[in-house]
Amino acid sequence: MIPSFPASRIRAVLRKLTGLYADMDAAYVAAAQAAGLSCAGCAENCCTSYFQHHTHVEWLSLLEGLRTLPEARRADYLVRARAYCDETAACLARGEIPRLMCPVNDDGLCGLYDHRLMICRLHGVPNVLLGPGGIREFPGCGPCQRLAAAHPGNFPAMDRTPLLRRLAGLEMELWGSRPGRPPKVDLTLAAMLVAGETAS
Numbered sequence: 001m002i003p004s005f006p007a008s009r010i011r012a013v014l015r016k017l018t019g020l021y022a023d024m025d026a027a028y029v030a031a032a033q034a035a036g037l038s039c040a041g042c043a044e045n046c047c048t049s050y051f052q053h054h055t056h057v058e059w060l061s062l063l064e065g066l067r068t069l070p071e072a073r074r075a076d077y078l079v080r081a082r083a084y085c086d087e088t089a090a091c092l093a094r095g096e097i098p099r100l101m102c103p104v105n106d107d108g109l110c111g112l113y114d115h116r117l118m119i120c121r122l123h124g125v126p127n128v129l130l131g132p133g134g135i136r137e138f139p140g141c142g143p144c145q146r147l148a149a150a151h152p153g154n155f156p157a158m159d160r161t162p163l164l165r166r167l168a169g170l171e172m173e174l175w176g177s178r179p180g181r182p183p184k185v186d187l188t189l190a191a192m193l194v195a196g197e198t199a200s
Contacts (some may be wrong), residue, residue, distance in 0.1 A: 001195060002059055005174055013057055013174045014064065020166050024121045031125035031158040036151075037144050039124070044142050047102040047110070050088075051119050053192065054184040055171045058117045062189065063196040065115030077104050077111065078197055084190035103190045117189065118167060126157040129164065 032038070039046075053059070066074055080103035091098040104111040110120070126140040126148065137157065139145050148155045175182040187195065 002056060002063075003178075005056075005060075005176070009174060009176060010060055013170050014061055016170055016173075017057055017061055017167075020163065020170065021118075021121065023166075024118060024163055027158055027160070027163065028122055028125060031127070031156075035125060035140070035144055035155050036147055037125060037140075042143055045101070045105075045108070046120075046123050046141060047105045047108075048099045049123065050098045050100075050188070051117075051123075052186050052188055053117050053119065054186060055118075055167060056182060056185060057167070057170045057174045059185055059187075059192050059196070060174075061115050062112065062117065062192055065112040066193060066196070069111070073111070078193060080104075081190040081193040084188070085194055088188065088190070103193065118163070122158070122160055122163070126155050127160045128157045130159070130161040 066077065069077070084100055084103045087100055088098045091100075102110075110116050124141040124144055126144065127138050129136045129138070140148070140155075144155075171182050185192070
């Protein structure tokens with residue numbers, strides 16, 4: 001269940017998140033262009049990846065995007081989201097990593113594109129993350145890895161550390177004076193939609 005936050009604080013934090021998302025998009029475009037990576041015509045759809053998302057601020061942004069949709073479309077996404085959650089649970093019970101289409105994907109296009117989450121914006125290109133345990137390296141999606149193998153040395157990794165730190169800062173700002181640090185959400189996009197519907 002998503003916690004309750006003051007409406008004024010939510011508005012302020014979501015305005016800042018919009019700016020952060022724009023910077024994420026710019027960083028992705030620069031990295032993708034440097035790598036010669038394009039999603040156009042790609043047979044490997046990232047929207048079937050099993051992603052779990054971790055911040056309340058992105059969850060609130062996603063629900064805000066859902067509320068802007070016509071009622072019929074919103075209802076359709078929620079039906080798909082509930083089916084996704086059921087199928088995901090069945091996959092995990094079998095010990096399988098789910099490879100299911102995102103419930104807001106419409107014929108290859110994101111139905112909540114302006115509100116898509118950080119990992120949706122940055123997935124695909126090589127990137128690094130600096131943390132207490134050192135540097136974590138992510139090689140990018142399959143097509144990107146094949147490009148890198150064919151053209152070694154031409155793929156500078158995007159450093160997503162400052163972007164992630166800014167997102168963590170917004171999460172703390174949203175959390176306000178509550179004791180402790182905000183817990184990770186650890187929900188798929190589908191589960192966020194379903195839980196958001198239950199809370200509304």
